[in-house]
Amino acid sequence: MFAYQAFGLRIDSEVELPELIPWRQDSLHIEDEGQQAADLVIRLNDEAASGFKGRPFQFVFGERLVRISIPEVGVCSMEDGRLLQIAPEPMNHADSALLRMYILGTCMGSLLLQRGILPLHGSVLEQDGRAFAIVGESGAGKSTLAAELTRLGCRMLTDDVIPITWGITGEPCVQSTYPRQKLWQQTLDKLGRSNDQLQSIYGREQKFTVPVEASFHEGSLPLVGIIELIAENTSSDYTSAQIELEEVSLLERLQLLRQHTFRNSLLEPMKLSRWHFQQTVSLAEHVPIYRLRRGDQPYTADLLAEQLLLWMKGEVSNEQSTRAGFRVSGAG
Amino acid sequence: MSRALELVFESAEQVKQEETKWLDKRYMQEKSVISSRMNGEVVLLCLTSGQFYGLGSTGSHIWDALREEHSIRELAQQLQQVYQVESDVCQQETAAFVHRLEQAGMLRSACEHRI
Numbered sequence: 001m002f003a004y005q006a007f008g009l010r011i012d013s014e015v016e017l018p019e020l021i022p023w024r025q026d027s028l029h030i031e032d033e034g035q036q037a038a039d040l041v042i043r044l045n046d047e048a049a050s051g052f053k054g055r056p057f058q059f060v061f062g063e064r065l066v067r068i069s070i071p072e073v074g075v076c077s078m079e080d081g082r083l084l085q086i087a088p089e090p091m092n093h094a095d096s097a098l099l100r101m102y103i104l105g106t107c108m109g110s111l112l113l114q115r116g117i118l119p120l121h122g123s124v125l126e127q128d129g130r131a132f133a134i135v136g137e138s139g140a141g142k143s144t145l146a147a148e149l150t151r152l153g154c155r156m157l158t159d160d161v162i163p164i165t166w167g168i169t170g171e172p173c174v175q176s177t178y179p180r181q182k183l184w185q186q187t188l189d190k191l192g193r194s195n196d197q198l199q200s201i202y203g204r205e206q207k208f209t210v211p212v213e214a215s216f217h218e219g220s221l222p223l224v225g226i227i228e229l230i231a232e233n234t235s236s237d238y239t240s241a242q243i244e245l246e247e248v249s250l251l252e253r254l255q256l257l258r259q260h261t262f263r264n265s266l267l268e269p270m271k272l273s274r275w276h277f278q279q280t281v282s283l284a285e286h287v288p289i290y291r292l293r294r295g296d297q298p299y300t301a302d303l304l305a306e307q308l309l310l311w312m313k314g315e316v317s318n319e320q321s322t323r324a325g326f327r328v329s330g331a332g
Numbered sequence: 333m334s335r336a337l338e339l340v341f342e343s344a345e346q347v348k349q350e351e352t353k354w355l356d357k358r359y360m361q362e363k364s365v366i367s368s369r370m371n372g373e374v375v376l377l378c379l380t381s382g383q384f385y386g387l388g389s390t391g392s393h394i395w396d397a398l399r400e401e402h403s404i405r406e407l408a409q410q411l412q413q414v415y416q417v418e419s420d421v422c423q424q425e426t427a428a429f430v431h432r433l434e435q436a437g438m439l440r441s442a443c444e445h446r447i
Contacts, residue, residue, distance in 0.1 A: 250370055251386040254377070268379070274366050277377050281368045 003038070007108060007163050008117075008175030008220060012038035015086070017100055019178045019209070021218060040111060042084045042103065049075035049087035059110075061269045066110045073099050076107050081115030104178070105160060109262040112163055113270055117175075118279045119262035120162040124174045124223075125154040127312040131174040131221040133162055135260035136229035141294060141301060143182050145229060147210075148305030154312075155217035156181065161262050164283065165220065172223045172286050179216035180209045226289045227308070228256055243307060245328045246291045253284035290328075355405040355423065358442040359430055361398050365438050378437055385436070390415070391429060401442050404430055 004011045004020035011020065025036070052067055052075050054060040060067045066078045072095050074088040084107050088099070112119045122135035123146035136142045143159055150156050158177040167173050227245070248256060257280040258264060267276050294304055307326035310316050316328055361367075364379045374392040376385040387395055393414065394407055402410075407430070408423040415422070433439045 251375065251384055254370075254375065254384045258382075273377075273379055277366050278368055281370050281375060285370055 005218075006176075006178050007112065007161070008165060009039035010036060011040045011042065013042035014044050015042055015099065015103065017042075017103065019100065019104060019180050021178065040082055040084065043086070044088055045085040046087045048077040048085035059266065059269065064114065066114070066266070066270065068106065070102055070106075073102055076102065078107055078110045078114060081111050081113075084111060106263065108177075109161055110266060110270075112161070113263075113266060113272060116275070118164040118276070118283070120164060120226075120257070121160070121260050121262040122162055123159045123181075124157040124162055124176075125149045125312075126157060126217045126221055127154050127309070129221060130224040130312075131157060132312055133174065133223060133226045134229055135162075135226060135256075136231075140229045140231045142229055144184070144301045145305055145308070147181055147183055148301045149309060150181075150212060150215040152305055152309050154309065155215050156212055157217050157221065159212075164223065164279070166282075167220075167222065170286075172283055173220045174223050175220045176216070176218050179211060179213045179218075181212050183210050223287055225312075226257075226287055228260070228289065228291045230291060230293050232293050243304060243326045244291075244293055245308070245311060245326070246293075247328075247330045248289045248291055250284055253289045254280050256289060257283060354427060356403045358401045358403050359398055359434065359439045360401045360442060361395070362438050362440050367395065376438060380437060383436070385438070394426065394429060395433075398439065 002013045002016050003023035004013065004017060005023045006020045010023050011017075048067070049069075052060065052069065054067065054069050056069055056071050058068065064080045067075060069075045072089060074086050077083075077085045077087075079085070084103065086099070086103075089095075109119045120133060120135060122133055123142050124131050124133045125146060126132075134142045134145055146156060146159060156179070157174050159181045161177055163175040163177070165173050165175055228248070254277075258276070261267070261276065261280075264276075267273050292304070292308070294300055307316075311326070311328060316326065362378075365376050366379065367374055367376045369375070369392075370386070372392075373389060374387040374395045376387070376395070377383070378385070390411065393411065397407055397410055404423060404427045408419065408426045411417065411426060412419065412422055417425075430439065434441065
């Protein structure tokens with residue numbers, strides 16, 4: 001059995017997960033003397049598939065139970081936020097990467113929901129002890145912007161699932177996950193990294209998981225801002241000379257948080273709609289949310305990251321423009 | 333001549349009945365709508381449409397009252413205790429707001445009760 005710490009949990013796993021940071025006695029559960037039990041256990045167990053009749057990729061819901069069958073992986077059974085059992089299909093070597101991808105993504109997302117932890121989808125960066133989340137549609141450029149920000153000295157807490165928890169004074173926090181980034185070949189080229197030693201993400205040959213141990217922040221930090229990144233078409237009136245960071249109104253924040261909740265289609269069948277609504281209302285009250293529009297020029301992420309970092313450091317205030325044309329505006 | 337007068341009289345009576353109808357039609361929050369307070373005002377999520385709505389302070393007052401079944405006449409009476417508005421204006425504005433909520437699928441109306 002392997003022991004890890006990730007998502008603010010101690011995870012004991014029969015499946016080796018080299019992406020995760022090994023569990024250390026001193027790190028997460030200082031208050032507990034002696035043997036610390038795992039928060040989540042991952043087992044390989046053929047029983048997990050017993051009586052399962054779902055179609056591929058279809059979630060099936062039971063009492064405190066979510067199951068899904070993933071072709072070339074197997075049936076994954078998530079129970080009560082504490083137990084993940086996988087009835088694996090006969091595997092060849094390449095599939096173990098796929099299995100890990102589903103464990104760390106879809107399965108962890110469902111388990112967090114079962115534990116009452118809101119999972120958003122995106123990347124989180126640290127600046128001066130404060131966490132900023134970047135969310136956006138697939139292809140908006142979240143990971144690329146996150147990579148540029150780490151290049152400029154920010155540390156990363158997560159690059160896919162964002163676990164939101166609440167601190168003792170009621171402030172929203174982000175729990176770090178694991179030190180990996182998902183990047184496209186062109187971003188690697190830009191950052192001057194070779195892909196020789198990297199692992200290609202299954203079925204996405206041009207996208208790689210990149211270890212980022214050196215610029216990883218482990219633990220939890222207060223969430224102070226959420227930025228929705230939007231890639232604009234050149235056909236719109238937007239010009240790349242102007243980058244606008246626009247604060248989103250309270251009501252719009254709810255829509256935005258719903259949209260960027262990890263696996264939000266699970267909320268209704270898991271009977272979590274009310275809970276999720278309350279969570280997002282609290283989050284919207286505590287954390288300002290902004291919309292950042294970027295052009296689809298070949299590569300503007302470095303400029304964007306540079307300007308955004310100035311704002312994160314508090315060097316650009318509302319209704320101000322920088323010389324590079326970066327502008328921040330409040331919610332009407 | 334007298335016949336025409338009768339007709340006018342009848343329709344006036346109908347109008348009065350219609351008026352009583354809309355004033356006394358009873359409404360209640362739809363169960364598929366979930367609500368919360370954000371910065372003091374009610375926000376709603378309609379689960380069937382996936383739409384979010386924010387209500388102002390008066391709207392929040394009406395929404396809270398509609399946890400239980402009420403007519404527009406009753407709602408307007410309650411509002412008049414809080415806000416300085418003329419009875420007619422209050423009823424009309426309450427009705428307009430309630431109808432907007434109803435059209436958005438946020439309220440269900442009960443059977444009409446005549447006084």
